[in-house]
Amino acid sequence: MTMFSNGFATLQMPKDFEPIATKDEFNDMxxxxxxxxMSIKFSTTPTLVGLPAIKDDIEKNIQNNDKITLIASDFIPINEDIYYMIVSSFSDGENEIRRNEFLYVEDNNLYIFEYTYPYADRELDDFYLDVIRSLKIIVPKYIVEDGSYKLNKEE
Known part of the structure; x- marks a missing residue:
């Protein structure tokens, strides 16, 4: 088993997946x-709102985008925590793509797991959950204060 770690969080990387370098500030893996x-994206962003407000914003954005279809949206327990899960699909013109996202907020940090794959694939609930359950937060990646954020660096 290969573990991912960025000094802020660790999680298990599934077998047969290759890491791709990215320059997005918030994309951790x-x-x-x-x-x-299939692709798996794990991101951390600073936030001042909780999951209910995030859920409302995401659902409103999907309603305003006729290329995305909302399949499911709900709060679910994973381990001892509450996550917001949203399942949607969209078409790139040739293929129908399914995206399953799991969002979690702790210490003003929003943790996002995004799985994207061809819509025809089987349900992968255990696969998603095994990766999510492996998440261990070492320290918050971002410190949010006075309406702004900074990277949490030991000083």
Whole structure:
């Protein structure tokens, strides 16, 4: 088993997935498996709002985008925590793509797991949950104060 760690969080990387370098400030890990094909993105962003407000914003944005179809949206327990799960689909013109997202807020940090794969694939609930359950937060990545944020660096 391969573990991902960035000094702020650790999690298990699924077998047969390759890391892809990304320059997005908030993207902590981006993995792909071209044989499935599937991508997994793990991100952390600073936030001052909780999951109910995030849920409302996401659902409003989806309603305003006719290319995305909302399949499911709900709060679910994972381990001892409450996550917001949203399942949606969209078409790139040739393929129908499914995206399953799991969001969690702790210490003004929003943790996002995003799984994207061809819509026709089987349900992968245990696969998603195994990766999410492996998340261990070492320290918050961002310190949010006075309406702004900074990277949490030991000083």
């Amino acid at each position: 981006y993995l792909v498996n071209t044989t499935i094909p």
